Amino acid sequence: MALLDQKNNNVSITVFILCCVHTIMTRKENGWQEHREDFQRIPELAINPLGDRIINAFFPEGEDQVNFRGFMRTLAHFRPIEDNEKSKDQNGPEPLNSRSNKLHFAFRLYDLDKDDKISRDELLQVLRMMVGVNISDEQLGSIADRTIQEADQDGDSAISFAEFVKVLEKVDVEQKMSIRFLH
């Protein structure tokens, strides 16, 4: 929890942690370990098109369980960006909830083979999940091609992280990828 210790004085992070803890505690009883099945028991995740990928994002490479620290680490990406943090020391490691790290988290959900590029196939898979079964492969293919062509700047027919960031520069990621706890 060293990463989170730095922000201990911040009220919101405490609230954040407490709310998540409360949630986990009320959902299962296995102590501090979470398994994949526990996540899959959440009904809303089952109908979420990205449910599986989100679950996988919590589990570190190859493991089947996540401890509390890992869980919080993943969730910390979604903390809102506080204004006073911007003026804090620039020398320390970039906080987990910076815009760049938030985008990186989203990028990793696309990029399954972890080659730092979103290839056409990976994009197709995501599109297929979001769009459903009624659309034919060819159309999705065209959309995917169009998407890559729009974003691709170095001509490698895949979207790298930098291109991803550039495409989303007009989207208010700080607001979109943040969860506020109003207790």
Place this chain on the structure above:
Amino acid sequence: MQLSQESGAASLPKGPLAPEGSQEIRVAEPGRSAKQPPHASPEGHAKPRKAFPVIGIDYKHVRIPFEISLWILLACLMKLGFHVIPSVSSIVPESCLLIVVGLLVGGLIKGVGEKPPILKSDIFFLFLLPPIILDAGYFLPLRPFTENLGTILIFAVVGTLWNAFFLGGLMYAVCQLGGPGLNHIGLLANLLFGSIISAVDPVAVLAVFEEIHINELLHILVFGESLLNDAVTVVLYHLFEEFASFEQVTILDIILGFLSFFVVSLGGVLVGVIYGVIAAFTSRFTSHIRVIEPLFVFLYSYMAYLSAELFHLSGIMALIAAGVVMRPYVEANISHKSHTTIKYFLKMWSSVSETLIFIFLGVSTVAGHHYWNWTFVISTLFFCLIARVLGVLVLTWFINKFRIVKLTPKDQFIIAYGGLRGAIAFSLGYLLDYHHFDMRDMFLTAIITVIFFTVFVQGMTIRPLVDLLAVKKKQETKRSINEEIHTQFLDHLLTGIEDICGHYGHHHWKDKLNRFNKKYVKKCLIAGERSKEPQLIAFYHKMEMKQAIELVESGGIGKIPSAVSTVSIQNINPQTLPLERVLPALSKDKEEEIRKILRTNLQKTRQRLRSYNRHTLVADPYEEAWNQMLLRRQKARQLEQKMNNYLTVPAHRVDSPTMSRARIGSDPLAYEPKEDSENLPIITIDPASPQSPESAELTSEEPKGCSGLPPSPEEDEEGLVMRVKEPSSPGTDDVFTPGNSDSPSNQRMLRCLSDPGPRPEPEEGEPFIPKGQ
């Protein structure tokens, strides 16, 4: 339009040349023999013969429409004039210029000796205000609005309440201290005055903010506030007006007033939603009468407004709710042309309305009775500004605790400064009854002063201030497909995370609403296959259409994406393939044959087809064809270059309309004839120049007694999609769907459409050059 003009119409003396049948009473002129009425009496009295009136004047008959049209014409000419003189309009916002024009016109009318018309509240609320609000509501950017809804509501409700009470209370204090002229104005009257003047006016805000192109967040905050505070204004106004006639105000009355706020606002929204749903449902069935589709939208929205006003609910909120609710479904159902019509009519009406409102404000200022009381007016102005600034500061401090993206002081300044008052305040003041409020003139004077101040001073200075403070401006970019995909992706991601945390936040509810919408509502309200279309596909399709149209309009110049989709509605259910047309490559002999047949028949059929039907929009075939020919000549050269850079067409079975449009600007050599050719294609001969082989697609109808072209079942229910079987000319109207009528007349129609002209012209030879040669 009941303009309160006493005289004004030229009433000409009745002379001997008064036209027969006019309704005026004849003036019995002395010295003339007795005249009989125009209809001769059956007794056959000898009546003096008047010369038959060749020219007569009957102004009274047309007076009212004539004057209305004159005013509207004046408004439009003024608008035109401002843009002809660019230097003035860059410094002074249009609204100010219009008020000045109104002042001049009013002064002119007064100078002539007539009484200038005052902006009557009926006319304002029933005719001038709804178009502006509908335009705003229909095109309301929904995403930023809903994301900031909490902030907007707090500003609208709490802010307006604060303004009203603060101002009312302070004015009461001023009145008490203000000497004999003001002492008699009670607390309630002052509170009423406060409630009238405290509401930010949507018309004024729109007029000013539109020109400064401020960033989306601030725009939606101020504008949203001006729209939603109508409910508060209505409640407060009626409340205080009623209370002013009571002797005593009890707690019960206050509680009832509080309740009525909820009734007014929620009731208004409910009325709007109901009408919106009905409109969406109606639009599901309008595929056969596309011509009146826009009218449904306008009528239902107007009915929503009137129904809400009927019950003293908030008409503005009803109108906004109706527009917001009906828009996604109606747009999925109506044709592209109806969509354009709606957009342009709304813009036109709202623009004219706005102009008229400001001009009439100016005229009414000159016309009205004024009672200037220095203390009252100056203190009103002063306290208005203070109330606004304080309100914004306090509320922002409170709101920022809950916002993720905080409002900076710069934002707060713009919000405070953008609180303009306008014609709504004036009309509400005008509505006051003289009997209960004898200080009405003073109120009106003060209201007008505040309006003038905010519109002139604040309106003129806001633009340089925005530049000075370097406030973020609106970014004029279109939404790209990437943004759409990734935003949806993030939506799903955040919903999932919220579910894991058990936090029922913004995304959770939005997701639930979307699911409900998809599962139940869309099925009811959207016709045919479009109901199952995912949002992403709909967005993509729209984008493709837009781009294809731009391509055509720009004559083929411009960036052509190397990947184009053939996403079309028909592809949603690949099983039920609609019957497509096949375009085989014809041999030269067959072509010659066809050419001969057509040429011999073309002359005759042209005359036969000239039936005028008021209910269908028939594009003039010759003009269309001629224009297209010219267009194509222009594009001919550029097409050569486009051959490499062209839109790849996957070997796709159905020729989507997007593709057919896009093809106009691109090289169709790559266009392959389709394999499955069960059915009958149509002959479409587009006049085209030889270098643009794409246009001369000859699709032949086989003369062997085959049945007519079976229309595709899905096509009748399409929304924004052009019919596949239309000749690939963008000018052709949607009504001309070949699938709807029987085959031979179809053929004729299509041939006529492409007929280049009656006389054998030099160009006539060219259209028949087939593609690829």
